[in-house]
Amino acid sequence: DAMVIQNPRYQVTQFGKPVTLSCSQTLNHNVMYWYQQKSSQAPKLLFHYYDKDFNNEADTPDNFQSRRPNTSFCFLDIRSPGLGDAAMYLCATSRDQENQPQHFGDGTRLSIL
Amino acid sequence: GQNIDQPTEMTATEGAIVQINCTYQTSGFNGLFWYQQHAGEAPTFLSYNVLDGLEEKGRFSSFLSRSKGYSYLLLKELQMKDSASYLCAVKDSNYQLIWGAGTKLIIKP
Numbered sequence: 001d002a003m004v005i006q007n008p009r010y011q012v013t014q015f016g017k018p019v020t021l022s023c024s025q026t027l028n029h030n031v032m033y034w035y036q037q038k039s040s041q042a043p044k045l046l047f048h049y050y051d052k053d054f055n056n057e058a059d060t061p062d063n064f065q066s067r068r069p070n071t072s073f074c075f076l077d078i079r080s081p082g083l084g085d086a087a088m089y090l091c092a093t094s095r096d097q098e099n100q101p102q103h104f105g106d107g108t109r110l111s112i113l
Numbered sequence: 114g115q116n117i118d119q120p121t122e123m124t125a126t127e128g129a130i131v132q133i134n135c136t137y138q139t140s141g142f143n144g145l146f147w148y149q150q151h152a153g154e155a156p157t158f159l160s161y162n163v164l165d166g167l168e169e170k171g172r173f174s175s176f177l178s179r180s181k182g183y184s185y186l187l188l189k190e191l192q193m194k195d196s197a198s199y200l201c202a203v204k205d206s207n208y209q210l211i212w213g214a215g216t217k218l219i220i221k222p
Contacts (some may be wrong), residue, residue, distance in 0.1 A: 041210035042117075045209075101161060102158070103187075106155050109153070
């Protein structure tokens with residue numbers, strides 16, 4: 001039933017150790033988004049793909065990279081996590097960028113030791 | 114700059130009605146969304162308004178006034194499970210979604 005699936009739900013990594021978060025969708029949506037959300041704050045868009053067209057937000061740190069090998073999958077790579085990167089990472093999809101709502105996965109909560 | 118304002122927190126009683134307000138200043142407008150987010154979970158879509166007026170969906174309704182840059186989410190017959198954060202988000206002229214920080218709604222028995 002799950003339409004946007006994120007793995008894992010909880011991820012613990014060490015300071016500076018690369019980590020990859022994954023997202024898959026069964027909705028066949030064109031657009032996939034990665035957000036970072038910290039406690040009691042609005043979700044912050046990191047980047048999005050329209051099909052294979054990658055769009056990076058101006059203030060997304062270089063430490064964050066993304067890959068979308070096909071329509072269904074999208075990955076978030078954090079090359080050298082710092083303590084400030086501890087957050088909930090949300091993947092979302094939408095049919096288009098105009099009027100369609102975004103559908104979210106359950107999120108991955110990342111902790112940094 | 115672009116800005117979405119919502120109250121940080123509200124408290125209401127089970128069975129009652131509550132109205133959560135949202136005001137926005139954005140470069141252009143291409144629709145307003147309301148999402149519900151339970152603690153530790155992902156946001157779920159509640160409603161979408163692009164024209165002025167009221168959209169009703171069961172116990173939840175959402176209202177939009179574009180001339181005032183204002184929306185509200187109305188929740189009726191409140192249930193304990195409605196305790197959550199409610200996020201207002203606006204699509205600007207570039208179809209970028211601008212998010213509010215959310216209103217934490219606490220329901221008391």
